[in-house]
Each structure stands twice: as C-alpha cells, then as structure tokens.
Amino acid sequence: MSRETRWPVPRTLASSILAAAAALLLWAYAPGDLPRTHAMLLGLSLGAAIASVLLGLLLQLGTAWLVLSAIATPALVMVPIFQPPLWIFPAIVVVLAGFYINGVREQVPLYLSNSRTQAELAAFAAQQKAGIFIDLGCGLGSVVAAVARQNPSIHVTGVETAPLSYLIAWLRMKLFSRGNAEIVFRSIWQTDVREADIVYAFLSPAPMTRLYAKLKAEMKPGSVFISNSFAVPGDEPDDIIRIDDSRQTQLLIWRM
Numbered sequence: 001m002s003r004e005t006r007w008p009v010p011r012t013l014a015s016s017i018l019a020a021a022a023a024l025l026l027w028a029y030a031p032g033d034l035p036r037t038h039a040m041l042l043g044l045s046l047g048a049a050i051a052s053v054l055l056g057l058l059l060q061l062g063t064a065w066l067v068l069s070a071i072a073t074p075a076l077v078m079v080p081i082f083q084p085p086l087w088i089f090p091a092i093v094v095v096l097a098g099f100y101i102n103g104v105r106e107q108v109p110l111y112l113s114n115s116r117t118q119a120e121l122a123a124f125a126a127q128q129k130a131g132i133f134i135d136l137g138c139g140l141g142s143v144v145a146a147v148a149r150q151n152p153s154i155h156v157t158g159v160e161t162a163p164l165s166y167l168i169a170w171l172r173m174k175l176f177s178r179g180n181a182e183i184v185f186r187s188i189w190q191t192d193v194r195e196a197d198i199v200y201a202f203l204s205p206a207p208m209t210r211l212y213a214k215l216k217a218e219m220k221p222g223s224v225f226i227s228n229s230f231a232v233p234g235d236e237p238d239d240i241i242r243i244d245d246s247r248q249t250q251l252l253i254w255r256m
C-alpha cells in the first residue's frame, strides 16, 4: 500500500507554509551580517523546499503532494521579497489546477506509474493476448505509451480530465504513437469499458468502491481489472503482482 493519507491539501499547505515562514523569518531577523544577496535567497528557498518535503514526509504525504510542496515552497519564500505582478498568482493556480484538479474533485491527484510497473503491465497485456487495454485516469500517458509501444496489436486508450495532463498525454500520442494508442478527454465514470480486455487504474482509496461496482457491472467475462496499490474494500483480488521497486508496488488483479 502506498504512503497516501486523507486530507492531503491541508497537509500540503501546512508543510509549505511552515517551511516558507521559517525561511522568511530567518531572512527578516537573522543578524545584519547575513548577506542579503540573491545567492542567499536562493539557498534559503532551496532549504525551505527540503524542509517542506521533510515535514510532508512526517505528515505522510504521497509523492505527488511532496513534489507540489517542493515547487510551491520556494515561490512562497520569494513572492513577499520580490513582490511580483499580481497576475502571477492566478496564473500559478491555473497551471496547478491543470494537473491537480482531480485531487480536489475526486481525491485523486497526479502521480505516475514508474517504468518497472509500465514494463510489467506491458508484459502482462501481451501474456493475456489482450485486444483492448484502457487506463482510467491516464495522467501524462506513460502507461498508455509503454503498453502500446510493446504491443503493436493491442489498442490502448487513456482517459483523463485534468486539462494539462490530458494535453500532454494527447500531444505525446500524436507525436510518438504508432497509431494503436489514443487519449480521450473523458471522465472515468463516462467511459465505456464493455469491450476492454484489461482495465488499469492507479487512483486512490476514495473512488475504489464506486469504480469496482461500475467495472463489475460492465466488464465482460474473462476480462481483467488491475488496480495499482489501492484495494477494493470487501473484495480480495484474485492475484497480486509484486514489483521489487522502491515503493514495493503491488498490482492487484481481479478476473471478471
């Protein structure tokens, strides 16, 4: 099981704000001989970013939230000092929302299956002789690209509703796919999975009960649902693939 926790947004805010506040206090109140140079400010911002990640680890934040905190904290340190134009703030919010909107809407933020997991999924799809593979919430399209590249005879679809993640995944497939992969701007809940041989999801604990009910009702007999890390309450998987990576990934498999 991965290191994900409830209420990640307030925890991320807390770790970033505390670390940035400490850096700003140091900048404001350190003895006068602390050089107030750009290099010192850069050092303080980096220190604050590291401190926010350490705090985030203590608060059991998942990787995507730690990354977000590491990016946001230096901005929090520099903004009061440089006082940039006001438009920068909504611009930052729009960019972050473009990737992380589903963290708020569905309690499913963006984090990515690693390359070992992608390779395992591609091999599994080949071994199952799958014809159609769907990644529900495909993020930046890494799984879609890997499965499609290694299995030219499988049609791979990724669905995604975070606008910037979708755009990157879509562009990636347009530029590099051999034609057996597509990215669709569509919600998981509106996705037709009746023809799929394999459905893959790497989401969070929040949607698992509802998702499993949908897949159970719609997927055809003999097809397979794979959840990266997140269990279905009350329904044990038929199989588990254990990957010996740094997070000890488990691919939980249900045969429909």
Ligand SMILES: C[S@@+](CC[C@H](N)C(=O)[O-])C[C@H]1O[C@@H](n2cnc3c(N)ncnc32)[C@H](O)[C@@H]1O
Binding pocket: 099, 102, 103, 106, 108, 109, 110, 111, 112, 113, 135, 136, 137, 138, 139, 140, 141, 142, 143, 159, 160, 161, 162, 165, 186, 187, 188, 189, 201, 202, 203
């Ligand atoms: C943890 S990421 C996994 C990305 C990718 N599947 C991978 O394994 O690398 C989950 C993704 O699901 C997307 N997502 C969450 N809820 C969704 C929904 N209802 N419809 C479409 N995408 C959704 C999020 O925006 C996020 O990009």
